[in-house]
Amino acid sequence: MALLKLCSLSFLLSSAVFAADYAPVSSSCPSSSTTLVREASSGLSTEESTWAEARKAIADEALATWLAKQNSAWAEATTLPKLALSSSGGGYRAMLGGAGVIKGFDSRDSNVSTSGLWQALTYHAGLSGGAWLVASVAGNNWPTVSSLVTGLWNDTLDETLLLAEGLDGAIDIVANLKAKEKAGFDTTLTDSWGRLLSYQILYGDDGGVNKTLSGIAEFTEYTSHNAPFPIMTSTGVEVWDGQCSPDALGTQYEFSPLEFGSWDSGVAAFVPTEYLGSSLSNGAPSGSDCVTGYDQLGYMFGTSSSLFNLACIPADVNATEIGTLLYEILIKVHEAATKDLFGVFPNPFYEYTTSSDVSAQDTLYLVDGAESGQNIPLWPLIQPARGIDVIFANDLSADTDYNWPNGTEILQTYTTATAEGLTTMPQIPSVDTFLSEGLNTRPVFFGCNDADVITIIYLPNYNYSYASNVSTLQLEYEATETAALVANGVEIASYGGKADFGPCLACGIMQKSGATLPSECTDCLASYCYN
Structure with a gap:
């Protein structure tokens, strides 16, 4: 069926007409400031700091309730750690397995030992398949996972991406890309990729075409501080220096409803997400008009999962059925070129003095957030400015030949953090140690006994009730x-x-508070803490 539709696709796509909903638009620049860019050295933006403080107050109430259920000794706890969740990449395996972790944390949706911890999170970061999860939850105003499964995913994942919304959907996507080109912006394979994914991930007309990342800040659950702050990550590639892929120290970019940018030296700056796509020089608008709508939500999570650069030759992109479809869509808009293998962004840090690595470039080229080897998006969460104490690191990576994690990804973050002098990351053992001690098959607490680092609660993929090591390339799922x-x-x-996990998890979390621990915690920490 897929091949039959593809045979008809090239002819039918030519009927696409402009659909302006996807196109960025000109708008007035904010009048309150002469610059839109701020230096990372200033810490968090005022907007994020204010939001996170309000969220932490609500999260603390939820955490206190959860702690009291685990051990009555916590009933009077007052100083509570700041919690975050990091959802790894790994295609739909990661999205669905990570969704299960959210369900297991969500007191609205489950009744297990960890139910209630979702309400206690201040941040939630995802990349690639994990970014699809962040977007599907936050981009739909934080429904329960169960409602997403029955109301959206069961229908949309039952058809491969090749058949998303049928040929009419593909024609709509061509029209979207044509409108973006007509508005004066380049389109790439990442545009068509993000649009196809959106039909499976977002509610709304034309696959949520009107949804933007900055628009999430207007959702009721966001404005009432009832959900964790969403972040997605991507990696920069120095295409201008002949690179096709980033190295292990490739620049880590983050997208949130408030800002886009990087903490890394060489960029070390942020711009409001709402004004991505605007022409800026040294942080200031080049004219009186700015651009809005470039942060279309599907393009954001499409960029976080963009792997087309691995081909590095445009003609090789169509070696698979999904590549063929994306290629057929794109060539109805323009002839394919090397730049089409990336998510492209007009560089907001052009001629910005602190962004030495990219200040001479008018375009940023971004790819899957895991291409630097950090498939668990810990990087935005271990930044000291966010003051996070405990991170749940859900690892659904396919490090082994059988699609299981083996510690490679979290180790790479530790190695990179060490090289960059980022001391908040706890020590992580070698892959050999992960395998020999079975650390990749059970929860492990890293950083327990060091007050100067973040505690990472490592939650790896394991076949508790299902052979969950499905291929990253599987694009179709029956209900x-x-x-x-x-x-x-x-x-x-x-x-x-496991009966002791809830109470022991409470011990691991509260050890970072500096509070006196109940006697029961001694055995718990001996069992679950690595160091």
């Missing part, structure tokens, strides 16, 4: 498979229902 992966994710969150 039974979706349900099974989500259910196994609940088991990942709660350590398969």
